[in-house]
Each structure stands twice: as C-alpha cells, then as structure tokens.
Amino acid sequence: MSVFNNVEFRRTFFGLLLIFIVRECEPSVKPTGPSLVKALVGTNLTLGITYTVTEPQVSWWKDGISIATRTVDNGVPPQIDPQYKDVLVLKEDGSLSFSNVTLEYSGIYNVIVVKVGAGQGEASFTLMVYDIIEGVSLHAWPNNAVEGSGNFTLYYTTFKGEAEEVQWFLNGKELQNGPHYSMSGKNLSIIQPNRKDTGLYNVALENPFSFRTFERNVTVLYGPDQPALDVRPTKDFFVVGESLSLSCGARGEPLPSVSWAFMGQAVPGSQPGTLRITNAQTNQSGDYTCLLKNDKTGAQLNMSVTVNIYESPAGGPACSVHAVDGSSALRYRCWWPGGTPEAQLSFPDLSTASTAVGELNVTVDDPRSLDGKEVSCLIHHPVHQSQCNITARRTAGFLPSVSATVNDNGKLVASIRCLAEAVPDATVTWARSGQNVSSLSGHEISDDTTWLHIVNFNISTAGLHTYKCTAVNPLGSQSRDTKLSGPAISEVSLFPNEEGTVITLTWEVPSTAIVTGFDIQMKGPDLSDPSTNKTVSHSGRAKKGYGTIQVKGASSRSADISGLDPKLRYLFRVVPIAGRRAGQPSEEVVTGPGGGLSGPAIAGLAAGIPCGLLVLLILCLVFPCVFYHKKRKREARYPVSRAVEKAVTTLTLPHLLLTGGLKMPPDYSLHQPPAAGRSGPLPFEVPPVRMATTV
Known part of the structure; x- marks a missing residue:
C-alpha cells in the first residue's frame, strides 16, 4: 500500500507545510540606521524603519508608553500623544521624526509593526540627548588628605551639560574602580589614602558633542614613619679612640623634625639629623634615642640604638666549604679578620693541630665520612667566644x-x-x-x-x-634519565558550582610532556555574560562542533568558565599545545542534563522532515522488489549441522521508520563455528546467509 494512502500521513505533511509558509510570511521590522542614536539638544533627527509587509499598522512606544500610531498608506493621519505633538512627527513610511529635541526625550523607543492575520514584528531604538559641557570645577572633602585618617573625596561640578563618560587620572595614569579607588557618579573617593596618592588629579568629561578636563593637586599628609637610624661606620662595636656618627630621619609630609637624647637626657648642641662622636670612650656606650615629630599633624615617633665601644675585632666570623679543583677533596675555610689581638680559629672536628689567626683553611682528601656532618669553626677572643658551622652534603x-x-x-x-x-x-x-x-x-x-x-x-x-x-x-653523584614526549593531557576533571552556572575545569600533564599552552574547547550553546545577561558568542566555535573559548599558559592547570545555563548541556575538553602543534585532546567532560534537543536542533529536524519522507518513500517502493528478487535466487547448497540448528541468535532490529516496516533477515553470522567431530565448516564461497535460509 502506498504511503500517500495514509490519511494521517497526509495531514501531518500538509500541516508542516502550512507552518513553514506562515512563518515565512510573518512581518519583520528593522532600523534603517543604528539602533543607538545620540543627538545634541535642539537638533532634528529621525528613527527610520523598514518592514516586509504592506499597509501595516505602526505604533511607537517610549519607555513602555504609547506615543504615536498610524496605519501606513490608508490616508488616515497618525495619532500622537498630545505632550509630544510639538516635537514628534510619524511619517507615512512609519519612521518617527524629532524636531528641536530636548534632554527629556532621552529613552528607549520601541516600534511594533502589525499585519492582520500575519503577526507582528518589533524593533527597538535607544535615544540619548546631550548638551554641551561647560563650567567644570573640581572640589575636595575634607580639605586635607591625611594618611590612614579615613576617606578623601574629589568631586566635580558643571555649569551645563552632562558627561556620558567620566575618567579620572593621577599623574596622567587612568584610575580604575577597586578596593582603593571608588568612582561613582561625579565622585572619586580615595579609601584610606596614603602617600602614593599625592599628585596631580585630572577629571576628563566627555559626551558625543563635547570634551572638558579639569585638574587639581592633592598632597597627602603622613609620617613620621619608616624611620632610619644609622650608625657609621656600620659594625657591632667600636674600638676605643674611634669616631662614629649617628644619623636619623623619617619619611613624612611635611618632613619630620629631629632631636636627640642619650640615656633619657637631651643632648645639647646636637645637629637635628646627625650626632657625631669623636675619640669614643667606653663611658659613651649606651642607648641613643632619635625623636621624630610631624609639626603639622602632631604625630611623633621615637627610635633608639645601642652603641657598644670595645677594644676588639669588628664584624663577625664566617665559614664555608668548597671542592678542590681537579680532585675529590674538600676545603673548609673559616675567617674573622681584624681585632687586637686577632681571633684564634680552629676546626677541632677536622684537625686538632691546625689553628690560625684571622683565616684558617683545612683540606680533607677523603671527605666521604663528612657527608651530612656539621663541622664547627671555634673562634677564641679575649672579649668573647663564637663559632660558625658548615655542613657538607652529597x-x-x-x-x-x-x-x-x-x-x-x-x-x-x-x-x-x-x-x-x-x-x-x-x-x-x-x-x-x-x-x-x-x-x-x-x-x-x-x-x-x-x-x-x-x-x-x-x-x-x-x-x-x-x-x-x-x-x-x-x-x-646521582643520575636521572628523561625521555621527552609530545603535548598530552593525563587527566581532566570538571567541578560545577551549586547553581550550575560556573564550572572549574582542571587537568594534569605527564611530567615529561612538552607543553607551551592549552586551548580550552567547548561544544554546546553559547555562553552568557553574567554582568549583562546577554549571550556571548566565542569566535572560532561552531555550535555543532568544538571551538576554543579560552587559551591558557603552560603553567596553568585549571580554568573557570562562567555564563552556563544549568538547563542546557555543554561538553568540554582541553587541547595541549606545543608551539604551533596541538596534541591529542583530553577526554570529554560534560555538564548539564543528559539529553534533550536544542532550538537549532529542532529547527534542523523540522527542515529535514520533507527530505526524510521522500527517502523513506523511495525505500518503501524499491526495497521490497530487491528483497523479493534475492529471495527467489537463494538456494540451499549444503546441509546444516545440528549445532547450527540448535544455535540461538540475537538480533537488534533497525527502527521501523528506517526499514519501511519490513523485517530484516536474522544475522546468522553471529553463530559459533560447529563443534569438533560434527559437520565441517562450509566452503569459503558459501556465505553464512545460506545457513540462515536452511534454518
């Protein structure tokens, strides 16, 4: 029976055809120019449109309120909201014109084109009206910025006009919103200002029809802090008769003042930043205090140092160990030069007989027993004793x-x-x-x-x-072998957040793989931008195949991907890159529900139904003839063993839609060979289908 005799089939076919025709006839409307229109106060402009139907009804809406309506080509004048009649004109082609536009006309305009019986189309415009910026000035609150004392705010005012874009600069470098700088409206707030915030601030105001700048110097008061108290020359102690100087200073705005005290008593006649001691004596050992004060803020800071005056060597002892060139020996070295008398040095762990003054070197020809052993250099001096330690390791x-x-x-x-x-x-x-x-x-x-x-x-x-x-x-010594390999991924994992909108992709790389970067690839619907809730299409990525959405460096082992729809299914993989060569992609990891058809897939399925029905019709007409012809030629040439007669075969039938409702013969090639001692195997030229016919 022909498929076209089936009433249900014909109803389905013509129903789908009618749906396609109706969709093609739906009206559409598009802007003739940009959908974002910027205009200067007092100028004229037109929001032009084109549409695909004849004599439609066109209506314009501003911020959700109807402002103008007309039916094209019917001769009836348009209906315009009374409060807009002095400015708006709805043209015969449906375009909306403005004359002598004012700031109040900024907003979102929607146009709806309706064709009775065919549906409607819609387009949207954004109109932004600006005035010329004039009379910019920059102010501060409070008047002085003090480090760590709270927020400091700069704000601008204008006599006329508003800015579409506001930029703040410090010493010519643009500032960004963050934990330290907060820019909102006309304000720039410096959160907990510090000395680095001192400089020339500049605000740049811009709209499509004007540009203005204004600048102001800001000085952040701070200090005293980061004090520096130096003793010159630098040493742990001084020998009697030496001269030394103490210098003190700190950073601050304004520069802090300096005064000195010794053992709690003011030092008369001292220079503000430097205290000099000549022909030092032991009774001058003690604590020296530097007093620092910010005269404008009143902040104070004290810093002290202890000066020791001895008759002993300067500096401190040191020791080291080195390999002797051209041999397997080790050379231990200990030194502490200077002093009266010079210090006596020894390595008792190496040699009890070796001693020296100032510097000592001991060579060990067979150092194997010293592996991991701490060796001490002992220093003897009348003033005090010390030591330094060194450990040699393999x-x-x-x-x-x-x-x-x-x-x-x-x-x-x-x-x-x-x-x-x-x-x-x-x-x-x-x-x-x-x-x-x-x-x-x-x-x-x-x-x-x-x-x-x-x-x-x-x-x-x-x-x-x-x-x-x-x-x-x-x-x-130690040796290690390394065999390098090409770019590869050893393991990949996917971790979604609770909402399913963000996933973290992690992967591992074999320790010997050569990798210079990674391509993060995705297959599935486009991602969305969480900040705007708009779909973001990544270049180079086909919706039906994999495409790169992120590129990571060689040291990366994870990637965060946001903007996922938890109701949709996404597939991800990582492709290792070595130079210009890509390695084998990692295994796929999936997030989202396991099945379901996307919108494009449903549209593709609907478009393919007519072609599929035509193919099925041909199969239904041709296949029975071919099958009947082959069945008449089929003859049994050989007896079949009882093992085959008793064999049980399983067959996965193809879908009835693909076979036209016909049954396919069983696949007897799935039978096991006959057991030994029974019927022998069939000749090579006889296909297994002959056995199936006999059965």
Missing part, C-alpha cells in the same frame, strides 16, 4: 623537571632542569642517548649547568632520545 632531592617555550624566532625550545641539593654545589653533566650534548647542535647548557635547552625541538622525534643528567660533588 647530592639529594634530585628530580628533573621539564618545561617548554617559544623563542623570538618562533622555534620550540624544550628545557630540562636537573637541580640537586648539595654542599658544595654539584656540577651537572648532560648526555643524549649516551652521547655528550656539548657535541650536538641545537643544545645549550646554562652557566650553572643545571639547565639543558633544546632549540628547535621536534615533537615528532620526541620519544627517540633519552636525556641523562648527572650531578656530581666530592661526596657523591
């Missing part, structure tokens, strides 16, 4: 790390770092597949030997070579 914590960059020439540079914790510092040597890299072109070693840079690295040959780094100091 290489430890040796773990290579891999990174990659693109140089200025656009070439991929792969870098391997082998940094060992060792005292004295370890020297690192490098080899590639057993060959010293110093003889290979395109390989560079850093001055401290811890980095190997492979210039113009070829991802295609990444796994062909093994790089070995060996760290050596006199106490031992």
Whole structure:
C-alpha cells in the first residue's frame, strides 16, 4: 500500500507545510540606521524603519508608553500623544521624526509593526540627548588628605551639560574602580589614602558633542614613619679612640623634625639629623634615642640604638666549604679578620693541630665520612667566644623537571632542569642517548649547568632520545634519565558550582610532556555574560562542533568558565599545545542534563522532515522488489549441522521508520563455528546467509 494512502500521513505533511509558509510570511521590522542614536539638544533627527509587509499598522512606544500610531498608506493621519505633538512627527513610511529635541526625550523607543492575520514584528531604538559641557570645577572633602585618617573625596561640578563618560587620572595614569579607588557618579573617593596618592588629579568629561578636563593637586599628609637610624661606620662595636656618627630621619609630609637624647637626657648642641662622636670612650656606650615629630599633624615617633665601644675585632666570623679543583677533596675555610689581638680559629672536628689567626683553611682528601656532618669553626677572643658551622652534603632531592617555550624566532625550545641539593654545589653533566650534548647542535647548557635547552625541538622525534643528567660533588653523584614526549593531557576533571552556572575545569600533564599552552574547547550553546545577561558568542566555535573559548599558559592547570545555563548541556575538553602543534585532546567532560534537543536542533529536524519522507518513500517502493528478487535466487547448497540448528541468535532490529516496516533477515553470522567431530565448516564461497535460509 502506498504511503500517500495514509490519511494521517497526509495531514501531518500538509500541516508542516502550512507552518513553514506562515512563518515565512510573518512581518519583520528593522532600523534603517543604528539602533543607538545620540543627538545634541535642539537638533532634528529621525528613527527610520523598514518592514516586509504592506499597509501595516505602526505604533511607537517610549519607555513602555504609547506615543504615536498610524496605519501606513490608508490616508488616515497618525495619532500622537498630545505632550509630544510639538516635537514628534510619524511619517507615512512609519519612521518617527524629532524636531528641536530636548534632554527629556532621552529613552528607549520601541516600534511594533502589525499585519492582520500575519503577526507582528518589533524593533527597538535607544535615544540619548546631550548638551554641551561647560563650567567644570573640581572640589575636595575634607580639605586635607591625611594618611590612614579615613576617606578623601574629589568631586566635580558643571555649569551645563552632562558627561556620558567620566575618567579620572593621577599623574596622567587612568584610575580604575577597586578596593582603593571608588568612582561613582561625579565622585572619586580615595579609601584610606596614603602617600602614593599625592599628585596631580585630572577629571576628563566627555559626551558625543563635547570634551572638558579639569585638574587639581592633592598632597597627602603622613609620617613620621619608616624611620632610619644609622650608625657609621656600620659594625657591632667600636674600638676605643674611634669616631662614629649617628644619623636619623623619617619619611613624612611635611618632613619630620629631629632631636636627640642619650640615656633619657637631651643632648645639647646636637645637629637635628646627625650626632657625631669623636675619640669614643667606653663611658659613651649606651642607648641613643632619635625623636621624630610631624609639626603639622602632631604625630611623633621615637627610635633608639645601642652603641657598644670595645677594644676588639669588628664584624663577625664566617665559614664555608668548597671542592678542590681537579680532585675529590674538600676545603673548609673559616675567617674573622681584624681585632687586637686577632681571633684564634680552629676546626677541632677536622684537625686538632691546625689553628690560625684571622683565616684558617683545612683540606680533607677523603671527605666521604663528612657527608651530612656539621663541622664547627671555634673562634677564641679575649672579649668573647663564637663559632660558625658548615655542613657538607652529597647530592639529594634530585628530580628533573621539564618545561617548554617559544623563542623570538618562533622555534620550540624544550628545557630540562636537573637541580640537586648539595654542599658544595654539584656540577651537572648532560648526555643524549649516551652521547655528550656539548657535541650536538641545537643544545645549550646554562652557566650553572643545571639547565639543558633544546632549540628547535621536534615533537615528532620526541620519544627517540633519552636525556641523562648527572650531578656530581666530592661526596657523591646521582643520575636521572628523561625521555621527552609530545603535548598530552593525563587527566581532566570538571567541578560545577551549586547553581550550575560556573564550572572549574582542571587537568594534569605527564611530567615529561612538552607543553607551551592549552586551548580550552567547548561544544554546546553559547555562553552568557553574567554582568549583562546577554549571550556571548566565542569566535572560532561552531555550535555543532568544538571551538576554543579560552587559551591558557603552560603553567596553568585549571580554568573557570562562567555564563552556563544549568538547563542546557555543554561538553568540554582541553587541547595541549606545543608551539604551533596541538596534541591529542583530553577526554570529554560534560555538564548539564543528559539529553534533550536544542532550538537549532529542532529547527534542523523540522527542515529535514520533507527530505526524510521522500527517502523513506523511495525505500518503501524499491526495497521490497530487491528483497523479493534475492529471495527467489537463494538456494540451499549444503546441509546444516545440528549445532547450527540448535544455535540461538540475537538480533537488534533497525527502527521501523528506517526499514519501511519490513523485517530484516536474522544475522546468522553471529553463530559459533560447529563443534569438533560434527559437520565441517562450509566452503569459503558459501556465505553464512545460506545457513540462515536452511534454518
């Protein structure tokens, strides 16, 4: 029976056809120019429109209130709200004209075009009316800005006109809203001002028809703070007879005044910022106090220092350990020069017989027993005793790390770092597949030997070579092998917030992978901007395929994506990048409901129904003939074993819509081969369908 004999089918077909025709006839209206119109007070303008139907009814609305209506080409004058008649004219083509426009006409205008029986179309305009800006001035509250005393506000006034855009500048640099600067309306508030806020402030006011600026100097009062009390020369103590000077100062606005006291008593005749002591004596040891005061704010600050005057060496002891060039020996060094007499130095842990004055060096030819052992240098002096400690260690914590960059020439540079914790510092040597890299072109070693840079690295040959780094100091060595690999993602995860509007995408990278960045890709509907609730379409992303929505650097391991609709389904993946080459994308991670059709998918399905019905009609007419012809030719040539007769097959039938309601023959190729000892296998040229016919 023909499909067209089915009454339900015909009703469905013509119903869909009628829906398509009605949708095509719906009226539409578009602005002839920009939808955002900016005008100067007293000028004339027109909000022009075009539409796709004849003799429609056109109505204009301002901020939700009807202001003008007319039916095009019917000869009836338009109806205009009385309060707008002096300014508005509704033209015969439906456009809305303004004459001598004033500030009160700023607002949102909607135009609705209605065609009886065909529906309606709508367009929107935003009209902004401006006046020329004149008479700008800048004021401050309070009059003085004091650091840490509260908020300080600058605000501007104008004699005429309003600004569409307001910009604030400090010393020529534009200020931004944040925790320190708050810009709202005509005000700039400095929250808890500090000395860095001192400078020339400038406000720039602009609208489409004028631009004005005004500036004002602001000085933030502060201090005294950050005091500096120095003793010259700088040392822990002084020898009798030396001269020294104490200098004191602090930052502040205005500059703080300075006075001195010794052991709580004012020092007469001292210079404000400097106190000099000549031919120092032991009775001059003690506490010296610097008194700092801001004379304008009244703030005060005191700072003290203790001066010790001794007859002993200056400075303090020091010690170190170094490798002896060309050998496996270690050299321990201890020094504390100067003093009367010079200090006696010794390393009792190394040699009880070795002592020296001022500086001591002891060489240990076999240092293996000193690995991790703290060695002390003892310092003996009549005034006091001291010591310094040094510990030699073999290489430890040796773990290579891999990174990659693109140089200025656009070439991929792969870098391997082998940094060992060792005292004295370890020297690192490098080899590639057993060959010293110093003889290979395109390989560079850093001055401290811890980095190997492979210039113009070829991802295609990444796994062909093994790089070995060996760290050596006199106490031992360690080696590590590294085989580089191309860009890859080892793991990817997705974590949505409770509302389902923001997700955090995290991923991991194999430790030896060469990666210079990541492309965050998405498949699904467009995201929305949370600040405007408007859809944001990302360039390069097809709605039916994956497209890049974010690009991350090589060190990134997470990305936040906002603007998701929790009712829709989104798919994400991470693509590792090495230079200009992309690696295998990560596995897909999904957020949102598991199924459902989007609006575009439903539209595509509706558009494909007529073509699908035509194909089904052809299949219904042709397939039965072909199947009947093949059935008549089919003959059984061979007996079938009982194993096949007893076999149970399962068949997943295709959807009836795709087969035209016909049953497909079972797939007997799913049977297992006959058991040993029974019927042998069928000849090669006989297809399994013959067995199915016999069964």
